[in-house]
Amino acid sequence: MTARPALLIATLFAGSALATAAPAADLTIGLKSEPTSMDPQFHNLATNTQVLENIFEGLTKQDAVQRLQPGLATKWEAVDDTTWRFTLRDGVKFQNGSAFTARDVLYTLCRPPLVENSPSSYTIYTGDIVDASAADDHTVIIKTEAANPLLPTNMASLPILSAEALGAEKTITYKPKGECEGLGDVPQSPAFNAPEVAVGTGPYELKEFTRGSQLVLTKFDGYWGDAPAWDTVTMRPITSDGPRVAALLAGDVDMIESPPIQDIPRIKDAGFKIVDALSNRIIYLHLYQQDDKAPSIEGTDGKNPLLDKRVREAISLAINRPAIVERIMGGYAVAAGELLPPPMFGTNGRDADTYDPDKAKQLLAEAGYPNGFTITLGTPNDRYINDEKVAQAIAQMLTRIGIKTNVDAMTASQFFSRRNALDFPVYLAGWGAASGEMSSPLKSLVATYDKATGMGPTNAGRYSNPDMDKVLIEAMSTIDDAKREDLLKKAEGLVLDDYGIIPLHYEQTVWAMKPALSYEARVDQYTIAAEVKPAQ
Structure with a gap:
């Protein structure tokens, strides 16, 4: 087969029995690798990010072809070469019920240097920030050491944390190099395996993370955006290719990522859908x-x-x-x-x-x-x-x-x-x-x-x-x-x-799924459960 340079290529194959199956209220996905942590600031790793993007959100976000979109910020503007103003979305709630405000953004900007043993530090996104302040509850001003045209893009990769859930004080004062004031006792990464700590604003909230077994997400009814399609999402790490394909063919999972190339003809012949894209x-x-x-x-x-x-x-x-x-x-x-x-x-x-x-x-x-x-x-x-x-x-x-x-x-x-x-x-x-x-x-x-x-x-x-x-x-x-x-x-x-x-x-990148499902292949290769839809 000759490689196809098109940015996004989707090929659909549906057997009649599978095509007529009604979509269930729950979704089960077979992952190639499991996340190493539920801490969204621990390891800048795709296997972590694709799961955590269901729970947490950034000020900005990227669509399937990496176009920048509003996220928890509705707009942003460069005040001057080194100053950015972010206007925060009103009416957003965290999964613990607390209101999203500028305080949470300040906490999020402060924490990366304090994360212990991070294999790939998120200071790559915050290291040049020299000051951050809240003009009001829904306006954040960020100053960088030098002009940084990519700051809004970087904010898509920095999930916003709940200052309330993590025990911060009412007033947070930003200072660079991990010297912020008002953070309280900053929890380290293992604490985020608990649902009461892994609190975001995303469409799903963490219910269970059993390492080596499964990760379970449930719909967040208070989500500010469009409601996700599934009540419960279960993600199972199936690291061996053969068992992952077998789980799909047997109906144990609804969708898998990275099916072995040599198994694609067999998957198609069984009536499943293949979606692929150059990443x-x-x-x-x-x-x-x-x-x-x-x-x-x-x-x-x-x-x-x-x-x-x-x-x-x-x-x-x-x-x-x-x-x-x-x-x-x-x-x-x-x-x-x-x-x-x-x-x-x-x-x-x-x-x-x-x-x-x-x-x-x-x-x-x-x-x-x-x-x-x-x-x-x-x-x-x-x-x-x-x-x-x-x-x-x-x-x-x-x-x-x-x-x-x-x-x-x-x-x-x-x-x-x-x-x-x-x-x-x-x-x-x-x-x-x-x-x-x-x-x-x-x-x-x-x-x-x-x-x-x-x-x-x-x-x-x-x-x-x-x-x-x-x-x-x-x-x-x-x-x-x-x-x-x-x-x-x-x-x-x-x-x-x-x-x-x-x-x-x-x-x-290749995904395989039941034909009753639809997924827009992403350039960044992420398998994001919230973006899996019932086929139209």
């Missing part, structure tokens, strides 16, 4: 580039070969991306030369590196490794489409040029924990741009790691390019869209020319 998720390799202490590398006399650009380029040239797309991804992917699929904002239109194993061997020899070396490639085995199979294929390709590669595959929860501990010299992972433009992957994946500023929170290879950092920071403070895009293109070019990170492919 903004880049699957990439990250390489340990901090120092010579890279783990799990042998045959280099204690040196870290990944510090040499020639070795990094050799790794990229050794990978046959078209073969991976066709043979492993079944055409449900596009070979990648960038960190976002063109023509998204900030892309250069750059093609994927051409497979060239002979040049790769030559580069290794020039770098002083004519006989190669041995390395370990870390990967999740249940997070991305065919992730372990892709890693195994890459390992074989690298071994052919002399880099003997062992694959260390594990569940997503284990992988992210070890990745963040810098356990891997090379790892395979993915990134979906929440903002829908280039600053998202650049700031998160390759900006020099700095916990204080929130830069590089997912840069577990510790790549650092001061020239790129400088251009990126300038781009993120440039209001003019054309100038900002040019700067983002330049910043990405600096990283890719340096082989600081190695793009592999863009995923095409």
Whole structure:
């Protein structure tokens, strides 16, 4: 099958018996991976976000193709280059009955630096805020250190918390770097597994979170927006592909995400509906580039070969991306030369590196490794489409040029924990741009790691390019869209020319469901229960 570059492609297949089934009042979804926490400020991870967006909402939100929409704010405006005014929606209630006001926004902006052991800190969205205040109960003024044209977009990724439910004082005073006043005893992430703490304004409220078993949401009758279609939503983590498909075919679940590519014909033949879309998720390799202490590398006399650009380029040239797309991804992917699929904002239109194993061997020899070396490639085995199979294929390709590669595959929860501990010299992972433009992957994946500023929170290879950092920071403070895009293109070019990170492919996301259901495939790959509807 040839990959389809259209942004949104839906193909419907309905068997007569399934097509005539009446929609139930409840919905059950089989998830590929379960969330790691019910704390919406703990881990900036798609498996968490897609669940928590049913419970919590941001000041702004994004639709299925990442167009910015009003959320808990009805409008926003730039007062000057560094000041934004947000007008909050009136009449909104939290699931505990308390009224949504500016106090809740201030609490939400204050908490990210105080979240302990966050694997991917939400300070990436708040780190440049120097002041925030309430002009009144429904007006918030936010000031940033420099011009930040993406602040309204960032607010879509920052779910609003209930100051009342979390024990804050009546008056909250914002101060940067985790020094706010009036927060009270800030609860840490484990506390959010309790429904009385995980309180938002969304269409569903948390009823039960039993790790490894199920997550149950119930309709919030006081929701300010359109009522969701389902009284109860049950989400079951079914991490193995076969059992997930079997659960759908047996009617144990109504919908699954990421069915195995090879099972799609069988699912269609059974009368189920397939929806798919090219996503903004880049699957990439990250390489340990901090120092010579890279783990799990042998045959280099204690040196870290990944510090040499020639070795990094050799790794990229050794990978046959078209073969991976066709043979492993079944055409449900596009070979990648960038960190976002063109023509998204900030892309250069750059093609994927051409497979060239002979040049790769030559580069290794020039770098002083004519006989190669041995390395370990870390990967999740249940997070991305065919992730372990892709890693195994890459390992074989690298071994052919002399880099003997062992694959260390594990569940997503284990992988992210070890990745963040810098356990891997090379790892395979993915990134979906929440903002829908280039600053998202650049700031998160390759900006020099700095916990204080929130830069590089997912840069577990510790790549650092001061020239790129400088251009990126300038781009993120440039209001003019054309100038900002040019700067983002330049910043990405600096990283890719340096082989600081190695793009592999863009995923095409697939959902399978009963034909009595309808779902608009999302570019961000989220499976959001509140957006699943009865078919018309």
